[in-house]
Amino acid sequence: MSRRPESERSDWTDLDLLTREEAYGRLQEEIGETEARLGELGDPDQAERELLEARLRALREVADDLIGS
Template identity: 75%
Template sequence: MSRRPEAERSDWTDLDLLTREEALGRLRREIAETEPRLAGIGDGDPAERSLLESRLRALRDAAEELAR
């Protein structure tokens, strides 16, 4: 237990943080789930297709950044 008063303790000690490897694994799973959803839309709903394409691009960018 910290000897510092509650107001001076860091919030970081109370958070459940992911490791880079755990975060990368989660991103890769989300990518693997999103790709078939996007493929399943085909030429269907353009708004949903655009949203999933944007999401997939962001997931891939984040995964690439973590993999460095």
């Protein structure tokens, strides 16, 4: 059996690649979960709210880039 050394094998055969649509769907799920978490926070949770809002903006930006390309 003549297997090539690991260093010469193609990475493409070992990767589980996502399509843009699959990645977009996963981002939408994460956006929904983050929005739900934001809705659960009260006034004392301002620091966590700010972090989640920043995360939500970043998730939306990446999702928009995926469908805009």
